[in-house]
Amino acid sequence: MNALLRLTNVQKAFGENQVLRGIDLEVARGEMVCLIGASGSGKSTLLRTINLLEPIDDGEIRLDGVDISEPGLDPQPVRKRIGLVFQSYNLFPHMTAMDNVMLAPRRLKGLSKADLAEPVTALFERFGLADRMGHYPDQLSGGQQQRVAIIRALAMQPEVLLFDEITSALDPELVAEVLDVLRAVRAEGITMILATHEMGFARELADKVCFLDRGQILEAGTPEQLFDAPKEARTRQFLSQVL
Amino acid sequence: MTDNSPKAALPGRRAVYEAELRKRSMRIAVLSTLAVVAAIAILVPLAPGWDAVKRSFFNGGVFAKTFPGLLNAFLLDIAIFAWSLPLIAIVGLLVAICRDIQRPALYPLRLFAMIYTDVFRGLPVILVIYLIGFGIPGLGLPRPWNSPYIWGSLALILVYAAYVAEVIRSGIESIHQSQRSAALSLGLSTTDTMRYVILPQALRNVVPANMNLVVALQKDVALLSFVGPVEIFRQAGVYKSLYANFTPYVGAAIIFLIITIPATRYADYLMHKRRRQQQ
Numbered sequence: 001m002n003a004l005l006r007l008t009n010v011q012k013a014f015g016e017n018q019v020l021r022g023i024d025l026e027v028a029r030g031e032m033v034c035l036i037g038a039s040g041s042g043k044s045t046l047l048r049t050i051n052l053l054e055p056i057d058d059g060e061i062r063l064d065g066v067d068i069s070e071p072g073l074d075p076q077p078v079r080k081r082i083g084l085v086f087q088s089y090n091l092f093p094h095m096t097a098m099d100n101v102m103l104a105p106r107r108l109k110g111l112s113k114a115d116l117a118e119p120v121t122a123l124f125e126r127f128g129l130a131d132r133m134g135h136y137p138d139q140l141s142g143g144q145q146q147r148v149a150i151i152r153a154l155a156m157q158p159e160v161l162l163f164d165e166i167t168s169a170l171d172p173e174l175v176a177e178v179l180d181v182l183r184a185v186r187a188e189g190i191t192m193i194l195a196t197h198e199m200g201f202a203r204e205l206a207d208k209v210c211f212l213d214r215g216q217i218l219e220a221g222t223p224e225q226l227f228d229a230p231k232e233a234r235t236r237q238f239l240s241q242v243l
Numbered sequence: 244m245t246d247n248s249p250k251a252a253l254p255g256r257r258a259v260y261e262a263e264l265r266k267r268s269m270r271i272a273v274l275s276t277l278a279v280v281a282a283i284a285i286l287v288p289l290a291p292g293w294d295a296v297k298r299s300f301f302n303g304g305v306f307a308k309t310f311p312g313l314l315n316a317f318l319l320d321i322a323i324f325a326w327s328l329p330l331i332a333i334v335g336l337l338v339a340i341c342r343d344i345q346r347p348a349l350y351p352l353r354l355f356a357m358i359y360t361d362v363f364r365g366l367p368v369i370l371v372i373y374l375i376g377f378g379i380p381g382l383g384l385p386r387p388w389n390s391p392y393i394w395g396s397l398a399l400i401l402v403y404a405a406y407v408a409e410v411i412r413s414g415i416e417s418i419h420q421s422q423r424s425a426a427l428s429l430g431l432s433t434t435d436t437m438r439y440v441i442l443p444q445a446l447r448n449v450v451p452a453n454m455n456l457v458v459a460l461q462k463d464v465a466l467l468s469f470v471g472p473v474e475i476f477r478q479a480g481v482y483k484s485l486y487a488n489f490t491p492y493v494g495a496a497i498i499f500l501i502i503t504i505p506a507t508r509y510a511d512y513l514m515h516k517r518r519r520q521q522q
Contacts, residue, residue: 051428080430090425094443103439104429156429 002065004029004191005050005160009059010069012045012215019045021215022059027160027208032192034202034223037212038238043195044087046212047162050193051084063160080108083153087165089145091137097148098124098133101155108156116155123151127181143174147181154185161185163194199243203227211235298488305490309482313494316478320464323396323474327460330400335407340442342412345433356408363405369466372398376470391471399467403460410452414445451517454510458503465499475499 003026012020019042027033035043048054050061052068052075061069068078091100101123102116124130127147137145146166153161163182167175179201186192186205196202202209203223210220211232219226219235227243230236254262287293341349341356363371375398380389387393418441426436468477475495482491 048424053424053428075427076430076432079428084428086421086425086428088421090421092422092425092440092444094447104431107432107435107439108430152429 003027003062004031004064005193006062007050007059008062010046010049010056010061011058012042012049012054012056019215020049020056023215023217025210025217025220027191027193029159029191030189031207032186032194032205033208033210034206035193035195035210035212036197036199036202036238036242041212042215043212044164047084047164047193047195050160051082051162052078053084080104080156081158082160082162083156083158084162085146085149085153085164085166087168089137089142089149089169091145091149091152093137096134096136097129097140100137100148101152104152104156120151120155123154126184127151128177141174142170143177146170146178150178150181150185154190158190160191160193163192163196165195165197167196167198197242199227199239211238213238300489300493302486302488302490305482305486305488306494309479309486309491310494312482313475313478313491313498316473316475317495317498319472319474320461323392323399323464323467323472324461327396327400327403327464328457331403331407331460334400334404335411338404338408339411339415340437342408343415343437360405360408363402364409366402368399368402368463369469371402372466372470374398375401376467391467395467395470395472399460399463403456403463406456407453410449410456411445413452414449415441417448418444448517451510451514454506454513458506458510461503461506462499 005025005027007023007025010020010023010025011018023042023046025033035046037043045054049056049069055071056069059069060067063078063081067073091097092103095103098120101120102113105111105116106113121130121133124133127150129144129147129151132140132144132148137148140148150166166182167178170178175198179198182192182194182201183205194202194206206223208220209223209226210217211226211230211234212218213234219230219232226235227239230239290296338356338359341352342360344350344353372395376391376395379394379397380391383389422440422444423436426440427433431439465474465476468474468480473481475498479491479495483489
């Protein structure tokens with residue numbers, strides 16, 4: 001099986017703080033991988049290195065066989081293929097929801113607002129936000145903002161979508177609507193990597209779950225293997241705290 | 244009219260109490276203001292030199308004769324202000340962007356922008372006006388390039404653009420890093436990120452601060468009188484000599500205040516609104 005994304009011995013330090021200590025990970029096309037682990041275990045940093053927002057210190061990241069972590073490589077073409085959704089939404093506050101979604105396709109694919117009106121409207125409709133397209137981010141609830149952020153990432157039609165604890169900043173009653181959107185994205189067959197604290201969701205949808213501990217993938221397997229029969233003591237300890 | 248909605252009900256105890264408080268503080272404020280004004284009106288004329296001051300600064304006859312001329316001269320202040328302002332905005336924006344350049348090949352631009360803002364913010368405005376306003380026409384340039392209007396304005400533009408650049412740069416730095424991350428993560432170039440994501444937000448944040456600079460510029464136009472242009476301050480000086488009376492300066496002050504007070508209030512209002520939005 002040829003992996004779409006292959007990480008080998010990925011290392012990353014911020015100053016003295018070694019955040020990623022040799023991550024090996026393979027993600028096949030269409031697969032959904034969940035990263036679980038305590039805060040500070042390196043989940044967010046790992047996602048940011050895959051999107052090339054953080055350059056790695058050593059090791060390599062291959063996308064479709066091509067080394068995208070090569071120092072000096074232009075990150076722009078890679079980022080078009082790998083989307084990232086943030087915990088804090090990070091919508092552009094001076095633009096309407098629709099303009100947030102259209103900005104990247106307009107600039108990078110040379111499409112006009114008229115070209116995009118139809119597909120973008122369809123995306124908003126599919127995620128139940130058709131009546132919110134003209135709203136500014138501060139007129140939307142947290143859950144709505146996060147759904148717009150997901151639409152914004154989807155509009156570039158990326159091959160891989162990364163989600164960085166996207167429900168952690170939401171009030172509990174808003175988490176469900178965002179998870180519903182994730183289910184819909186999952187149904188499209190887009191390759192997804194999620195850093196998440198939603199264990200029930202990970203168990204329901206993930207093909208593979210990885211437990212990160214102090215910058216290493218301590219244990220990985222199917223949801224059944226990891227949640228029902230964890231091999232490592234630290235995995236058991238973590239799960240007993242969060243489940 | 245009968246209306247049983249809760250809004251139409253009698254004011255509650257707290258509202259009655261607060262209305263009473265407001266009325267009381269209003270009464271106290273009015274009384275104390277009247278007392279201060281009365282004290283000034285009675286005490287100042289008792290000063291030994293009051294009659295002389297009244298004659299030379301508040302002379303109604305001189306005021307009436309010179310005020311139209313002052314207003315006319317003020318048109319020149321407005322003209323200088325009007326052509327300097329857009330140039331200040333453009334130069335300030337360009338310098339601010341240059342200071343943010345990361346590419347090593349363009350480092351000279353960044354260095355130049357840094358030196359430029361340091362130099363022109365570090366000098367008194369009047370000194371720059373003297374150096375440029377007298378220095379460049381001294382090169383013996385042909386007309387109209389020896390005009391003090393041009394070089395005096397240039398001095399103002401250079402100084403104010405340096406301040407505007409710093410204000411804009413502080414605005415750029417105030418935009419949270421996560422906005423840059425979000426734009427880059429979509430694949431946008433650094434240039435597009437600056438142009439579509441960072442700058443629009445930064446410029447909006449610094450409108451009030453720039454408005455204060457606009458008010459300051461409005462006043463500093465008067466400094467150009469030192470290199471030649473007969474604008475309002477210089478015209479007031481001419482009238483002063485003519486009538487041996489200082490009243491024209493008071494007239495000029497009034498004209499400035501008519502413009503600057505509303506502008507300052509407006510800047511304060513913008514600042515206030517901005518702060519409320521950010522909460």
